[in-house]
Amino acid sequence: MQGDKGMGLVCVHVFGCRSSLCEGEYIAGRLKELGHDITEDLKDGITAAIIVTCSVTSEADRKCRQMVRRARKILGDDGVLAVSGCWGQSLDSGMAQSLGIDILGGTRGVSALIPSAVSEMLGHGREFRDIRRLDVHGWQELPLTQPVMHTRAFMKIQDGCNHFCTYCIIPYLRGKPASRPENSIISEIHRLIDGGTKEVIFTGIHLGVYGHDNGTSLARLIRRVSGISGLERLRLGSLEPFCLNDELLDALAECAAFCHHLHLPLQSGDDEILSAMRRGYSAHDFVNVCRNARRKIDASLHISSDILVGFPGESDSAFQNTLDVMELAGLGRVHVFPYSERPGTIAASLPGKIPHDVKISRTSEAISLGRKLYADYVRGFTGHEVEILIERDGRGYTRHYIEAHCEGGNNETVKAEVIDIAGTRLECMRRN
Ligand code: SF4
Helix, strand or coil, rough: CCCCEEEEEEEECCCCCHHHHHHHHHHHHHHHHCCEEEECCCCEEEEEEEEEECCHHHHHHHHHHHHHHHHHHHCCCEEEEEEEEEHHHHCCCCHHCCCCCCEEEECCCCCCHHEEEHHHHHHHHCEEEEECCCCCCCCCCCCCCCCCCCCCEEEECCCEECCCCCCHHHHHHHHHEEEEEHHHHHEEEEEHHCCCCCCEEEEECCCCCCCCCCCCHHHHHHHHHHCCCCCCCEEEECCCHHCCCHHHHHHHHHCCCCCCCCEECCECCCCHHHHHCCCCCHHHHHHHHHHHHHHHHHCCCCEEEEEEEEECCHHHHHHHHHHHHCCCCCCCEEEEHHHHCCCCHHHHHHCCCHHHHHHHHHHHHHHHHHHHHHHHHHCCCCCCCCEEEECCCCCEEECCCCCHHHHHHCCCEEEHHHHHHHEEEEEEEECC
């Protein structure tokens, strides 16, 4: 049943990675088509809330639970509360009901069901429904008409993971890899460009295995996308370092729209820890991948990363190896996470737990080094000309994914000269 027009304000709030963002964008877009107004904020006056959740760490779980409690309070007795995403997938259905959730969704195939389920429930009254499935195989289409919540279009092209890093719960919550068909991606990019989108970001849970299940590859997709006129910018979400082979690097180097930034999660720079994490590369491999990428694509390619600190068995010297590799690889922006145990993963039963205070001090050391490396990298752009896609209030990102400030309207691409640096934000003077 279609929701009545003007059925009120609905909050779509997203936690987690870019795949969650894509799912949130799709849900928001579809609810808009069904006649609802959309906000990202939980506030008085909303008639329903959809929380797209994350379960990557215990802290992520805690934040989702807290948000669900807040949402229930604001919605009162009549408002509809729906949950989707990884934390939703992991939740016990009795627990979901006790938290006041009306529609319990998870990962596979759920985003397409949530908008109509919410709209229907708003018309007929609240009644608990569990719509989760993990037995959905193959790709589930989530067509995006235009981004509702962002200037840039996050486009999910892959779901699921079969890598099973020992600390990660995601493969259990997202199921096997599935890739979106090339033709569907290409036609969506055309639709987005026609609607004014300038930047598309390909995202996935394990993006590097795109195409392994349907006879193609990320490199081949990039080559096809390179031929689309009107696509100004193309970015890739997080890529596992072992997926960055020469074929993919060559395709990226030859793609004019590709923005020179890659996110390659290092996690640890110590070979023993990397092997205990089952990451599939050594510290040496990681440094080589970064060098190769800079050699083939751009000497000033921005490589951002994630670091997991305090994994079981991480000695002082293992941690030092991580700091050394961060420098050797010339990392830019770095996200540092203290390891937190996820029940159900192999790492949860490993010996050699690291005391909390050691984890905290190592985390702050890695954060400080990351900040220094990023500040050094950003300083290298002083006096250079950059291109900025303005998102809001004169702020946006350069092609190398550095935050920048410059005169310009929303969704406008401007050429500018970097005249100053405020923290790590480029202050720029417009040139076109
Ligand atoms: S590649 Fe590793 S960290 Fe990434 S989703 Fe798969 S198991 Fe988790």
